[in-house]
Amino acid sequence: MSKTVYRTCPTTGLRIDLSAQALIKANAVAAVVFLAIGGLFGLSVALTRWPAVHLLPADWFYLALTAHGLDVLLLWIIFFEIAVLYFASAILLNSRIAAPRWAWAAFALMLGGGLVTNVAVLQGQSSVMFTSYPPLMAAQHFYLGLILFAVGALIGCFVFFGTLVIARDEKTYQGSIPLVTFGALTAAIIAVFTLASGAIILIPTWLWSIGLVSNIDPLMYKLVWWAMGHSSQQINVSAHVAIWYAIAAMLFGAKPLSEKISRTAFLLYILFLQLASAHHLLVEPGLSSEWKVFNTSYAMYLAVLGSMIHGLSVPGAMEAAQRARGFNNGVFQWLRKAPWGNPAFSGMFLSLVMFGFLGGISGVVMGTEQINIMMHNTLYVPGHFHGTVVAGTTLAFMAMSYLLIPLVFQREVAFPSLAKWQPYLFGLGVAGLSLFMMGAGTLGVARRHWDITFTSAPFDFNYPPTAYLLMGLNGMAAIAAALGGLMFIVIVVKSVFFGKPVRDRITLAAPSGQPISAAVASYGSAGTLRIPGTLVLVGVFFTAFVLYYFVNWKYLSEVWPMR
């Protein structure tokens, strides 16, 4: 057993285990590499779906679409999440990391698995989409790579759990773990559930592709696969909510309005989010409506309740912190005086707003049993999840990167003026992607479809002209998002590999000059708290939610009667 080597962080005074630091770096760099690859595939998909451009031929389109889902939804996000887990445990708890060799083995498995599956896709025999629904069959190593990746990620989760145990045993912190670590713990617990579900379904499917299992029931596959596929999106939600809290704390010294409530909200995720497999089965044969209603609503929307709590608690914590610094005029001075030029803040705030308004509302509406009839497998679905996973998770991870670069990589963020605009350009592009796809989906346009002009089909059919306009706008939004993504990659690569070293203490906190610790007084107590701005924001959100929900019931009532 080698001895742990530490450095002391000049900014926070925390003791940093150098092997934890190296692991965070490796996982974050791998994440960004896959973001670059997957993003490029995504751009080519959007440009193909722009009817006037129609970039790729059909076989390349489906290949690119499969690779896009794989590289960004799985590899970019899970690699970054592993980095977040190590950060939230070893760094925030001032501890050494558990079993660094296992952590490196996990990294190697994830990287190897990710590469094997990418190779399988690029060889062209595995254009089965990210979901690989049987009886559609991919090459054997497509599944094998996914299994290796999942095993690696699972080991990473256990390294995180081990680090929590070590930190507790060695008393590296006082009292309870920080809220951000608690959020990361939530993510890791859900990750174990989802990765186990993935193994339960992918191992037999792999054996089926080899020929050792004769049949995989398509419905059973979908049920179990989505216990991985959808519940793993709740890993993302837990991770990016934890990041919202972390950035609010690092920039404003924000303290949770109530530890009890924020932690309970995370607990609701653990208890109910795994029911979400049902969201993908609402228009399938063979399942009862009772099952669909209970599961799709996370047992009466209790996990949605968790997200709505964070939706008030995160901006509320920032507002309280800003008001404690003296930004007390009117309802919104605290927000106007926020560091909008700091990409860590702007990225985080855009992520918060867009996750709620675009991803959150659309997800609940689409996940309503009957309303799903109008949306299943239309472009509404990718419109929704680009609102959650890209606008929400990816933008939050980008924002967090702007803090990890100086703190963990000990480099200055390169091209600061470019970095200032990056979250806005990316956010604008992604908001467009999300909205235009949802719009096209409302008009019936199919997802995963190479040619909506239906060339060489036996019949003629045209979607409404508006759908073509929306697909063009979607292509332009994708270009904006891709430019924003490219800016991020250029900034990260330049900073990490060629950046100016940071040796001294850096200032993370927002203007007003107060150091973080001074801002954290004893506000947050029930008696003195004032968060009128946040209440206005959640009021607007709630109104939009209710109106949009009932508008969709109105649309549904106009569809053919069926029972």
Place this chain on the structure above:
Amino acid sequence: MAITSPSTRLWWNEPAHRSELIWIALAFVWGLVMFFMMIYWHATGAQNLANETYRTTPNAYYAKVERNVADWQVRELNGLPVIKPPAGADVYLLGRMWLWYPVLELERGQTYRLHLSSLDLQHGFSLQPININVQVHPGYDHVLTVTPDRSGEYTIVCNEFCGLGHHTMLGKIFVVDR
């Protein structure tokens, strides 16, 4: 701060702010409204997806489709049979790579038991422009009881990826006035 341990050790005893509690109550009640809305729609709404499903095999299902065609074919369209089933009949529609078969002609205001199944991969029954979307699985016979309430020409688009010819997979349903 959220990145440090809670400042009070007994954080679970801290009283919560009233505005946060009100928000939680509101969100909880809204969740109940949304939950019971689905149940309410089952009781009173006209658009609920059937749960009626039977196990089948591609061969058995195909035989039923062919019997439909033999019994009720009225004409051909682009080489495909068009069938006009009587009201209330069991109508078998199949999806296969890359065809919806046969073409249906239904009467407005009549109710039909529309069966959906696939002979090979999963397909997506996406009826346009009305935008009804149902997943179609091989091995499962899903029975929708539908009442087309507007006449016109409807197109079935496949919206589940089913191979390179996926984008050519179109079918037709004509709804005619009585």
